[in-house]
Amino acid sequence: VTIGTELLLGHQVDTNAAHIARALSEHGIDVFAHHSVGDNVERCAVMLNDVLDRAGGAIATGGLGPTVDDVTREAVARVVGTELEMHEPSLRAMEERFTRLGRVMSENNRRQALIPRGGIVLENPHGTAPGFIAFRADGGFVACMPGVPAEMKPMLAERLLPWLVERCGARGAIYTRTLHTAGVSESELDRRIETLFRSSENPKIAMLAHRDRVDVKIMAKAEDSTQAQALIAPLEAQLRERIGADVYGVDGETLASVLVRSFTERGLTVGVAESLTGGGIADALVSVPGASACFRGGITAYDNTVKTSLLGVEEAILREQGAVSAETAAAMARGARERLGVDFAVAATGVAGPTGATPGKPVGLVWFGLAFPNGAVDTQCMRFPGERGDVRQRAITHALRLLRQALAEQGSTAFSQDTAIS
Amino acid sequence: VTIGTELLLGHQVDTNAAHIARALSEHGIDVFAHHSVGDNVERCAVMLNDVLDRAGGAIATGGLGPTVDDVTREAVARVVGTELEMHEPSLRAMEERFTRLGRVMSENNRRQALIPRGGIVLENPHGTAPGFIAFRADGGFVACMPGVPAEMKPMLAERLLPWLVERCGARGAIYTRTLHTAGVSESELDRRIETLFRSSENPKIAMLAHRDRVDVKIMAKAEDSTQAQALIAPLEAQLRERIGADVYGVDGETLASVLVRSFTERGLTVGVAESLTGGGIADALVSVPGASACFRGGITAYDNTVKTSLLGVEEAILREQGAVSAETAAAMARGARERLGVDFAVAATGVAGPTGATPGKPVGLVWFGLAFPNGAVDTQCMRFPGERGDVRQRAITHALRLLRQALAEQGSTAFSQDTAIS
Numbered sequence: 001v002t003i004g005t006e007l008l009l010g011h012q013v014d015t016n017a018a019h020i021a022r023a024l025s026e027h028g029i030d031v032f033a034h035h036s037v038g039d040n041v042e043r044c045a046v047m048l049n050d051v052l053d054r055a056g057g058a059i060a061t062g063g064l065g066p067t068v069d070d071v072t073r074e075a076v077a078r079v080v081g082t083e084l085e086m087h088e089p090s091l092r093a094m095e096e097r098f099t100r101l102g103r104v105m106s107e108n109n110r111r112q113a114l115i116p117r118g119g120i121v122l123e124n125p126h127g128t129a130p131g132f133i134a135f136r137a138d139g140g141f142v143a144c145m146p147g148v149p150a151e152m153k154p155m156l157a158e159r160l161l162p163w164l165v166e167r168c169g170a171r172g173a174i175y176t177r178t179l180h181t182a183g184v185s186e187s188e189l190d191r192r193i194e195t196l197f198r199s200s201e202n203p204k205i206a207m208l209a210h211r212d213r214v215d216v217k218i219m220a221k222a223e224d225s226t227q228a229q230a231l232i233a234p235l236e237a238q239l240r241e242r243i244g245a246d247v248y249g250v251d252g253e254t255l256a257s258v259l260v261r262s263f264t265e266r267g268l269t270v271g272v273a274e275s276l277t278g279g280g281i282a283d284a285l286v287s288v289p290g291a292s293a294c295f296r297g298g299i300t301a302y303d304n305t306v307k308t309s310l311l312g313v314e315e316a317i318l319r320e321q322g323a324v325s326a327e328t329a330a331a332m333a334r335g336a337r338e339r340l341g342v343d344f345a346v347a348a349t350g351v352a353g354p355t356g357a358t359p360g361k362p363v364g365l366v367w368f369g370l371a372f373p374n375g376a377v378d379t380q381c382m383r384f385p386g387e388r389g390d391v392r393q394r395a396i397t398h399a400l401r402l403l404r405q406a407l408a409e410q411g412s413t414a415f416s417q418d419t420a421i422s
Numbered sequence: 423v424t425i426g427t428e429l430l431l432g433h434q435v436d437t438n439a440a441h442i443a444r445a446l447s448e449h450g451i452d453v454f455a456h457h458s459v460g461d462n463v464e465r466c467a468v469m470l471n472d473v474l475d476r477a478g479g480a481i482a483t484g485g486l487g488p489t490v491d492d493v494t495r496e497a498v499a500r501v502v503g504t505e506l507e508m509h510e511p512s513l514r515a516m517e518e519r520f521t522r523l524g525r526v527m528s529e530n531n532r533r534q535a536l537i538p539r540g541g542i543v544l545e546n547p548h549g550t551a552p553g554f555i556a557f558r559a560d561g562g563f564v565a566c567m568p569g570v571p572a573e574m575k576p577m578l579a580e581r582l583l584p585w586l587v588e589r590c591g592a593r594g595a596i597y598t599r600t601l602h603t604a605g606v607s608e609s610e611l612d613r614r615i616e617t618l619f620r621s622s623e624n625p626k627i628a629m630l631a632h633r634d635r636v637d638v639k640i641m642a643k644a645e646d647s648t649q650a651q652a653l654i655a656p657l658e659a660q661l662r663e664r665i666g667a668d669v670y671g672v673d674g675e676t677l678a679s680v681l682v683r684s685f686t687e688r689g690l691t692v693g694v695a696e697s698l699t700g701g702g703i704a705d706a707l708v709s710v711p712g713a714s715a716c717f718r719g720g721i722t723a724y725d726n727t728v729k730t731s732l733l734g735v736e737e738a739i740l741r742e743q744g745a746v747s748a749e750t751a752a753a754m755a756r757g758a759r760e761r762l763g764v765d766f767a768v769a770a771t772g773v774a775g776p777t778g779a780t781p782g783k784p785v786g787l788v789w790f791g792l793a794f795p796n797g798a799v800d801t802q803c804m805r806f807p808g809e810r811g812d813v814r815q816r817a818i819t820h821a822l823r824l825l826r827q828a829l830a831e832q833g834s835t836a837f838s839q840d841t842a843i844s
Binding site for chain 1: 428429430431432433434435436437439440441442443444445446447453454455456457458459460465469472489523525570596598609613619620628630631639641694696698699700701702703704705707708709711712713714717718719720721722723724725727728731732761762763774775776777778810811814
């Protein structure tokens with residue numbers, strides 16, 4: 001149960017629900033339903049009561065702040081039928097926290113140390129309000145945590161989950177393996193794996209489309225990770241056989257992290273030249289820890305004068321072919337490779353919109369250039385759908401895919417050369 | 423009611439709930455609660471029944487796909503007590519869609535044209551499954567839409583909302599004005615506006631902390647926008663007086679969009695030199711439509727050799743002071759300003775982590791350089807908390823804030839110079 005009027009007004013996307021649900025399912029605790037309710041003590045109490053009537057317990061976040069709008073403590077006290085009482089150790093911890101931060105604790109803050117009598121306190125080292133677990137006479141429990149994710153997440157991991165696992169027992173958890181694909185539509189993917197999709201019960205298969213990729217999830221219910229692995233591995237092999245090279249990574253991997261690893265393993269360096277993507281390709285690579293092992297740098301040449309001065313794109317090309325052209329993309333890639341002193345360079349120049357379209361060069365048109373270690377340059381043209389943000393994001397993803405392809409094609413040659421030299 | 427086992431497993435953050443809630447509240451339709459339930463026909467029906475017992479209607483998304491896991495149609499038929507029947511126009515639209523995409527429609531897809539008898543069909547020009555509105559004998563309604571946001575959003579806006587407004591009547595809507603602040607903590611902000619916070623009933627004030635900013639929301643319940651404006655304006659003025667220059671924009675504005683507008687209005691140009699932020703500052707500026715009017719380009723000098731070759735940072739500085747130092751940040755800003763030919767340049771170099779920390783230079787330490795039109799350069803050192811992603815995001819935001827400050831300080835001088843020249 002996530003509590004907060006901002007959720008019902010749609011001012012805040014509820015990320016706590018998914019975070020908690022995931023943590024619970026990974027620990028073998030079934031989630032029957034999720035509810036959001038506003039900062040209203042009556043409705044909050046009714047909701048929590050309903051949940052306890054249908055499930056063994058409820059986990060709630062939000063509404064533990066110091067204001068009168070924060071009603072969770074009171075609602076829970078009603079549901080479990082006890083009084084709120086001051087929890088002195090929590091009060092002292094709060095006072096110490098305020099002193100440490102050099103602030104004066106207001107009278108309102110004292111309310112945050114109120115806990116339903118007989119409850120278990122969940123300490124909050126990352127914020128003011130402690131969480132707690134309260135019990136109804138029939139044994140149903142309500143566990144309450146702050147709504148701020150930075151406070152909730154550690155409290156869940158360090159305090160609540162161990163208690164829940166102990167209490168609810170892990171009757172087999174759900175283990176997930178995620179295959180990330182790029183460059184293939186959801187329907188095409190569906191066509192390739194359709195028969196596996198329909199025939200598989202445990203593990204189950206699910207597809208989730210994102211703006212820059214489609215994920216195929218394999219979910220196994222198993223007693224432990226060994227059993228899960230035995231269930232997942234054969235299905236993963238079948239899926240990979242059908243999807244082919246469009247699978248670029250698994251689980252926590254991203255296209256950028258896979259690239260950084262591949263470049264680093266081969267001892268190759270990479271640089272970028274960007275126009276419409278404006279630093280986004282470089283940003284994606286630098287977001288990967290350890291990117292410095294292969295990524296040297298990038299040049300964002302948004303203005304044409306910079307394309308000439310820093311990337312050496314001839315003015316004649318810009319004048320005659322335009323900034324969005326195969327010739328410019330090629331010259332940008334070549335210029336970046338030479339001036340950054342890297343093995344590979346990728347370049348992107350296009351019309352992100354909403355303005356800037358010309359006859360023959362609509363919004364979404366993007367030219368890519370790719371410079372190889374031997375100095376050769378390839379170009380490619382794409383037309384991406386959507387608005388400025390979509391076009392730019394798709395162009396970033398596509399540039400990373402081009403680097404991945406180039407590395408794959410180059411693979412054997414590059415290696416054999418290296419081997420020959422050493 | 424959002425329907426889908428992926429929500430209860432936490433594999434997908436539910437963004438539909440917030441989108442729909444926001445649209446409803448903006449049209450004066452109260453949302454009492456939100457629920458998520460898995461792909462289980464029993465639980466789904468129980469949930470929808472509960473909702474209809476407590477509210478005038480339910481809006482559901484998800485579970486309209488072609489597979490046996492998609493149970494929404496069946497659950498709704500049970501709840502409203504009617505049969506499902508084939509809706510021929512929807513079936514034909516689906517067949518045409520498949521033909522157009524060059525695919526064969528499977529027998530399963532036919533199920534997607536089943537609609538509870540007596541229901542209203544909501545056409546889906548962006549996907550396969552139509553939505554529908556079904557009615558229980560007591561008049562309670564269930565409106566169902568696909569779970570895919572790209573299909574749900576237009577269906578909501580074009581078909582469902584007009585129907586809802588007509589049926590439920592708009593008894594005053596909630597109008598929101600959002601003030602964005604950066605560089606001030608939530609608790610400090612709370613201290614400044616505390617008394618307004620507590621005393622205001624309509625409009626209400628809410629604070630929402632994000633990674634890169636804290637928003638102050640003013641929410642007025644009003645009959646129309648004129649009345650809302652009359653309620654919001656005086657409170658906004660009071661809030662601005664208390665918060666001061668830390669308010670950088672309102673509603674849909676971002677720090678980057680405000681900067682692009684300010685630079686453009688003054689006819690000034692800007693460039694960036696990035697190390698740990700790796701293109702992220704440039705990316706933030708380029709994300710703004712029309713950025714080309716002031717943003718010329720950027721140099722991501724991730725490797726030290728690039729700091730020297732493309733930004734002219736002396737090797738001696740890098741050797742003696744290190745890449746993360748005031749001297750390097752200053753040289754990067756100066757180099758970017760000169761080589762990009764811009765009025766202002768901002769530079770960031772720091773330790774993003776998880777590795778790269780050295781004695782005296784911990785993870786999170788970032789040096790900024792700022793080059794002014796007259797050639798002067800300022801530097802500043804910050805220590806940001808969090809992991810690689812947090813440090814990088816905070817550094818990006820801080821760089822944008824420095825540009826904003828510089829522009830504000832420069833303001834009168836720059837203008838008087840311009841005026842003097844023209």
